[in-house]
Amino acid sequence: xxxxxxxxxxxxxxxxxxxxxxxxxxxxxxxxxxxxxxxxxxxxxxxxxxxxxxxxxxxxxxxxxxxxxxxxxxxxxxxxxxxxxxxxxxxxxxxxxxxxxxxxxxxxxxxxxxxxxxxxxxxxxxxxxxxxxxxxxxxxxxxxxxxxxxxxxxxxxxxxxxxxxxxxxxxxxxxxxxxxxxxxxxxxxxxxxxxxxxxxxxxxxxxxxxxxxxxxxxxxxxxxxxxxxxxxxxxxxxxxxxxxxxxxxxxxxxxxxxxxxxxxxxxxxxxxxxxxxxxxxxxxxxxxxxxxxxxxxxxxxxxxxxxxxxxxxxxxxxxxxxxxxxxxxxxxxxxx
Amino acid sequence: xxxxxxxxxxxxxxxxxxxxxxxxxxxxxxxxxxxxxxxxxxxxxxxxxxxxxxxxxxxxxxxxxxxxxxxxxxxxxxxxxxxxxxxxxxxxxxxxxxxxxxxxxxxxxxxxxxxxxxxxxxxxxxxxxxxxxxxxxxxxxxxxxxxxxxxxxxxxxxxxxxxxxxxxxxxxxxxxxxxxxxxxxxxxxxxxxxxxxxxxxxxxxxx
Numbered sequence: 001x002x003x004x005x006x007x008x009x010x011x012x013x014x015x016x017x018x019x020x021x022x023x024x025x026x027x028x029x030x031x032x033x034x035x036x037x038x039x040x041x042x043x044x045x046x047x048x049x050x051x052x053x054x055x056x057x058x059x060x061x062x063x064x065x066x067x068x069x070x071x072x073x074x075x076x077x078x079x080x081x082x083x084x085x086x087x088x089x090x091x092x093x094x095x096x097x098x099x100x101x102x103x104x105x106x107x108x109x110x111x112x113x114x115x116x117x118x119x120x121x122x123x124x125x126x127x128x129x130x131x132x133x134x135x136x137x138x139x140x141x142x143x144x145x146x147x148x149x150x151x152x153x154x155x156x157x158x159x160x161x162x163x164x165x166x167x168x169x170x171x172x173x174x175x176x177x178x179x180x181x182x183x184x185x186x187x188x189x190x191x192x193x194x195x196x197x198x199x200x201x202x203x204x205x206x207x208x209x210x211x212x213x214x215x216x217x218x219x220x221x222x223x224x225x226x227x228x229x230x231x232x233x234x235x236x237x238x239x240x241x242x243x244x245x246x247x248x249x250x251x252x253x254x255x256x257x258x259x260x261x262x263x264x265x266x267x268x269x270x271x272x273x274x275x276x277x278x279x280x281x282x283x284x285x286x287x288x289x290x291x292x293x294x295x296x297x298x299x300x301x302x303x304x305x306x307x308x309x310x311x312x313x314x315x316x317x318x319x320x321x322x323x324x325x326x327x328x329x330x331x332x333x334x335x336x
Numbered sequence: 337x338x339x340x341x342x343x344x345x346x347x348x349x350x351x352x353x354x355x356x357x358x359x360x361x362x363x364x365x366x367x368x369x370x371x372x373x374x375x376x377x378x379x380x381x382x383x384x385x386x387x388x389x390x391x392x393x394x395x396x397x398x399x400x401x402x403x404x405x406x407x408x409x410x411x412x413x414x415x416x417x418x419x420x421x422x423x424x425x426x427x428x429x430x431x432x433x434x435x436x437x438x439x440x441x442x443x444x445x446x447x448x449x450x451x452x453x454x455x456x457x458x459x460x461x462x463x464x465x466x467x468x469x470x471x472x473x474x475x476x477x478x479x480x481x482x483x484x485x486x487x488x489x490x491x492x493x494x495x496x497x498x499x500x501x502x503x504x505x506x507x508x509x510x511x512x513x514x515x516x517x518x519x520x521x522x523x524x525x526x527x528x529x530x531x532x533x534x535x536x537x538x539x540x541x542x543x
Contacts (some may be wrong), residue, residue: 013384024366156539
C-alpha cells in the first residue's frame with residue numbers, strides 16, 4: 001500500500017438475484033420437509049418397514065453417504081440410503097415399494113414415511129395410507145405427499161418431474177400446491193402446467209438406462225435456437241390446471257441430447273458440465289446459444305471469474321436470444 | 337405508542353404468523369431480514385463462498401426458533417444473533433481452508449476508487465486468510481468488532497457473551513493477527529488502519 005489510501009472495511013459483496021432465488025427455493029423446501037418430518041406419525045410404519053428394509057438390503061446397493069447427510073434431506077440424521085449404478089433395483093419399505101432407475105439415489109427416513117430423491121428417478125408404489133400420515137417424497141424444492149398411489153419422481157439437475165400412474169398426489173413447490181392425478185405428470189420446469197402422459201400400467205416399472213429426461217422441452221412450432229434454462233426466479237402462484245396436450249414422441253437432436261446429458265451432470269460434476277457447455281457453444285448448431293448461456297450461468301454459480309465474459313459473448317452473439325434477459329440480469333447482479 | 341414499541345409489536349406479530357407456518361409471513365420475514373443475515377455472515381466468513389448454504393441454515397434455524405422470540409431485542413438483532421451462531425458452528429466444523437491469494441486477478445486500477453477497491457480486496461483476502469488460523473470465538477468477535485465496527489456491547493449481544501469476554505477475544509485476536517502480519521506488510525498496515533478505526537468507534541460509542 002504504497003500510496004497510503006484509506007481502505008476502510010472490505011465491502012460486503014451482495015449475492016446475485018439468482019443466488020437469492022436459489023437460497024429461497026432451498027429454504028422453503030427444507031421448511032416443507034421439516035413440517036413433513038415433524039407431522040404426528042404412527043410408529044407402526046417403522047415396525048412394518050424394518051423387516052422389509054432388511055430384505056431389501058440384499059437387492060439394493062448399499063453405499064454409505066459421503067460425509068454427513070444433506071441437511072435438506074428432512075429424513076433424520078441416520079437415514080437409509082439406496083443407490084443404483086448401472087442397473088435398476090427394487091426395494092420394499094413397509095407398505096411402499098420403490099423401484100430405483102439406474103444412476104439413482106434415494107434416502108429414506110427410519111422414523112417417518114419420508115423419502116428423498118437425491119438424484120435420478122424412482123417409482124413409488126404406496127398402499128393406501130388410511131389414518132396414517134401421508135407418505136412424503138422430497139426432490140429438490142419439490143415435496144410430494146401421497147395417500148395411496150403409484151408415481152415416479154425424477155430429479156435431474158434442478159428439474160424435478162412427478163409422473164402419476166394411478167391415484168392422486170399433492171405436489172408442493174415454492175409453497176404452491178398442485179394435485180397430479182393418474183395419467184398426468186408435472187415438472188418443476190413448468191410448475192403451473194400439468195401434462196398428460198402416454199405411460200400406462202402395462203409399461204415396465206423400471207425403465208432401462210440411460211434415463212435423464214429433457215429438462216428443457218423444445219417448443220414444437222418454433223425451431224429452438226435456444227431454450228430457456230431451468231427456473232431461476234420465484235414463479236407466480238399456480239393457475240388452474242389447463243387440459244394437457246398429449247406428449248408426443250420426437251427424434252432428439254444429438255446436440256439436444258448432449259445438452260440434456262450435461263444438464264443432468266451439473267449437480268454431480270459441474271466442471272465437466274461447464275466444459276461440455278463450452279464445447280457445445282463452439283458448434284454452429286441451434287444449441288450453441290443454449291450451451292453458451294448455460295456455460296455463463298453455471299460459471300456464475302461456481303464463482304468462476306470467466307462467467308461475465310461468457311455472458312457478454314452470449315449477448316454479443318445472440319442479443320435477442322431467449323436467455324438474453326436472464327443473461328443481462330445475471331451480469332447486473334454480478335458485483336464481484 | 338412510541339416508534340420502538342410499535343416496531344416491537346410489528347416484529348412480534350410477524351414472528352407469530354411466521355411461526356404458525358404462514359408462508360406469506362415467512363417470505364416477508366425472509367425478505368426483510370436477509371440483508372442483515374447475509375451481512376453478518378459475510379463479515380464473519382469474509383466472502384460469499386459457501387454462503388448460500390449458510391444463509392439457508394441460518395434462516396432454517398431462525399424459523400425453527402421463532403416460537404421463542406419474545407421481542408426482547410429487535411427481530412433484526414435476534415436474526416443476526418442466530419446468524420452469528422450459525423457462522424460460528426460452520427467455522428468450528430470445517431477444517432482450515434487453504435486460500436489462494438492469487439486465485440482471481442483483480443482488474444488494473446484506473447482511478448482512485450478502483451485502486452482503493454482492488455487494494456481493500458487484496459488486504460481483506462489476507463486478513464481472512466489469517467483469521468482462518470485463529471480461535472473461532474476470537475475470529476467472530478474480531479470480525480464483528482473490528483472489521484464491521486460494531487460496538488463491543490453489540491458484539492457481546494450477538495455472540496451471547498459478556499463485554500469483558502468480547503473485549504478480551506478482540507484483543508487476543510488482534511495480537512495473534514499482528515504476529516502473523518510480521519512478514520506481510522499489506523496485512524500489517526490494514527490491521528493498523530482497522531485498529532485505528534476501531535479506536536474511533538470505541539471513543540464515540542463506548543466511553
